Amino acid sequence: MSITLQTRKRLSPGESRAVAVAAARQLLRDEGVAAVTLKSVAGKIGRTHANLLHHFGSVAGLHRALAEDIAHTVSASITEAIGKRRRGEASERDVVDAMFDAFHAERVGELIGWIALTRQREALQPVVDTIAAIVEDFRASGDTRPMDRVTLGLVLMAIGDSLAGSEVAAASGLGREAVREDAVGLIKGIVGQA
The missing domain is CATH 1.10.10 (Arc Repressor Mutant, subunit A)
Structure with a gap:
């Protein structure tokens, strides 16, 4: 296109x-x-x-606008998956897949890495705001589980996976899906079985 x-x-x-x-x-x-x-x-x-x-x-302003645009797309995907999970229409793995797929498709890891390495930290604000909104949504819904810890772990895993997941998985002798399985394990380990 x-x-x-x-x-x-x-x-x-x-x-x-x-x-x-x-x-x-x-x-x-x-x-x-x-x-x-x-x-x-x-x-x-x-x-x-x-x-x-x-x-x-500046280019930093362009990167911030790009990060904001991507953050909206990724947030919508994750929020939809979380909504389906709350309604019993999806599993933890579906939520993980939505997050990891969105991060991969939008090259979020690469964008965040570039912004951080070029010291344009202010351009990360839209991503930070999106993460905070997801955590706040859990709190507003009355969810008392430590979803802040779950979100932290999942976001960091999804960033790493979108940046170098296939290479790290291959070096570990594991399939690319292993990190997603571990992400589901993270959820269950922190909040318990659904």
Whole structure:
């Protein structure tokens, strides 16, 4: 799918940002986080580097907007899986699969690693806010189990898996599914059997 604009049509600031974030997301998926630069995104959407500077302020601003966009997608996927689990329509493994699949598809580990290594910690705020919202949702629903610990463990496992899961699993002599099985074990170990 191409994000390239066909004409130099004038877009609203919100539309310009959305098109740029969509292009950044596609670059992240296709080429990795190092490809997500103001210049590459501008070229992909037929705008100038200066135009993106106007909308994002810096590449860190673009990365933050990208992290926010991805955090919304990942959060929606996880929240849906948690809702199904609460209604008895899904298992712990379904929740783990939803989380790990979303992190893998969106290359969350790579984005978080890049943001951390380039010391753009403020760009992690949308991810932090999403995690806090998931934990707060458990509390608001009256769940007294230590879901904060479960969430912490699952998020860290999913980040690592999305970053280098296949390589680490192969080096360990295990299949890629082993970490997901361990994630289910983490849930059951902290909160007990359902």
